[in-house]
Amino acid sequence: MSCPRCGTESLPDQSFCKNCGAALATAEPAQSAAAAPAAPALPQPPPVPQTPPVSLHAIPDGGLTIEELTRWLESEGYSVNLVTGESGRPHIVTKSQGSPLNIFQGDCKGERCASLELATGFSTSGKFDISQINAWNYDNRWCRAYYDDVNDPWLRMNIDLSPGGTYEALSERLGIWNRTLGRFIAQYSLK
């Protein structure tokens, strides 16, 4: 069997290339655009980390329950209020940059949810210039901005929790949210 990445010959029972570390069993040749599948295969991780593994705190398979999410937010210093909307599923309302932050759970199976959606809206009494929204989405990373049916601006961001999620990554994404929201508020003088 030869390695799809470097061509080195390997024994049939080897899973990874002895030369470059590429996966042998799962590797497939690169496809051209014309041959790209309608439902493309999921890329597999290169098997050999370039540095020793770091100690990470894994989020459980399937994601977090709302109780686990509540405890984690509180441990990070956030206030948590549980609010039940029309859907019947509770979501969390907390504060970020002095503004209310709604945290909705997504991709739920039973009590565990594999993703989150963060959302903050601003009441501007029709004073927000909606023509500015595209420039925000063009220029800024991470969050998508839009205006609602009364032309008030919103900012939203999704966070993946499972599979492969860690509390360190969740903390990083919440930090990104806070910084991006701060820029949004400052750029459009929102409060």
Add this chain to the structure above:
Amino acid sequence: MSPIPDGGLTLEDLVAWLQVGGYSAKMVTAESGSRHILSNTQGVPFDIFTPGCMSGRCASISLVVAFSTKGKFDVSQLNEWNSDVPWCKAYYDTVNDPCLDMDISLWPGGTYESLNDQFATFNSVLGKFIAKYSLR
């Protein structure tokens, strides 16, 4: 879990990750000297940009698809997209062509499993975007 190394991934790591998954991956150097990756999915090209790298390692990536519509795209549709569809933001460029964009954090705390899951989400959302606006 397969943790992503401290500092994130190099461009070479990202090329290898794409190729092992069966995707094309071409390194492109802009006039400014900055490099990014050009790949394909669902028959359309997409770029992977790596802003803010340190010592060759990149803590996040931006996946970007731009569609050439020769001014035929109705840009007023994009606010509805950003309101209704999670994960990727849409915008129009200087010639009113639509673009779809998703950012993925790699480090700290990233894993290849999460990267794969988010890339699958990008593919899924891109498919919806193409279908909804009849883009090719």
